[in-house]
Amino acid sequence: MFRPMKIIAFGDSLTVGYLSPFEATPYAEFLQPMLDPKTEIYVAGVSGETTDDMLRRFDRQVIRNAPDRVIILGGTNDLGWGISIDQIVANLARMYQSAQEAGIIPIACAVPSLLGADEFIPPRLALNRRIQETAKERKIPFADLFTPTADSVGRLLAEYSQDGLHLTPEGYRKIAHVLYETVFKEKK
Numbered sequence: 066m067f068r069p070m071k072i073i074a075f076g077d078s079l080t081v082g083y084l085s086p087f088e089a090t091p092y093a094e095f096l097q098p099m100l101d102p103k104t105e106i107y108v109a110g111v112s113g114e115t116t117d118d119m120l121r122r123f124d125r126q127v128i129r130n131a132p133d134r135v136i137i138l139g140g141t142n143d144l145g146w147g148i149s150i151d152q153i154v155a156n157l158a159r160m161y162q163s164a165q166e167a168g169i170i171p172i173a174c175a176v177p178s179l180l181g182a183d184e185f186i187p188p189r190l191a192l193n194r195r196i197q198e199t200a201k202e203r204k205i206p207f208a209d210l211f212t213p214t215a216d217s218v219g220r221l222l223a224e225y226s227q228d229g230l231h232l233t234p235e236g237y238r239k240i241a242h243v244l245y246e247t248v249f250k251e252k253k
C-alpha cells in the first residue's frame with residue numbers, strides 16, 4: 066500500500082515562520098501545495114533555539130516520528146550568541162548523521178542573510194560554506210536559502226525582511242520555492 070511522504074521541518078524561529086506581531090507563517094505552509102497533496106509536512110520549530118537546543122530534541126521530535134525527510138535549518142541564533150562555526154557545524158552534522166542512521170533523508174539548509182547588521186554577514190557566509198561542504202561529504206541534499214534572498218552584497222533583500230532577521234510572508238514563500246526547486250521538484 067502507498068504511504069504518503071512525511072516531512073518534518075525542524076529548526077528555530079525561521080522554521081516557525083516568526084512574524085512579529087502577526088501570526089506565524091511557516092515556510093512549510095507554502096511548500097505543502099507544491100508537493101503531492103498526500104505529502105504530510107509537520108513543523109517542529111522553536112523560536113530562539115541554538116543548534117545545541119535543537120540537538121537535544123532531535124531524537125524526540127524527529128527520529129521517533131520517523132519521517133521520510135527532515136529539513137534542518139539552524140545556526141542563526143548560535144551566530145548571534147557567538148558560538149563557533151565549528152560547534153554549529155558539529156551539531157548539525159550530528160543531526161544529519163542521526164537522521165541517516167534512522168533511514169531519514171536530512172536536508173541541510175544554509176541560513177538566510179540579515180539586514181541592518183553587515184558585520185554579521187561574513188560569519189553567515191562562512192557557516193553556509195561549511196554546511197554545504199558537510200552536506201556534500203554526507204551526500205545529502207543542500208538548499209541555499211542565502212543567495213536567493215540576498216542582494217548583490219549579501220544583505221537580506223528588504224522585500225523579504227520583516228525585522229532585519231526574520232522574514233516576511235514573501236520571504237518564507239521564497240524559502241519554500243527554493244526548497245521545492247532544489248530538493249523536492251523531481252519527487253512530485
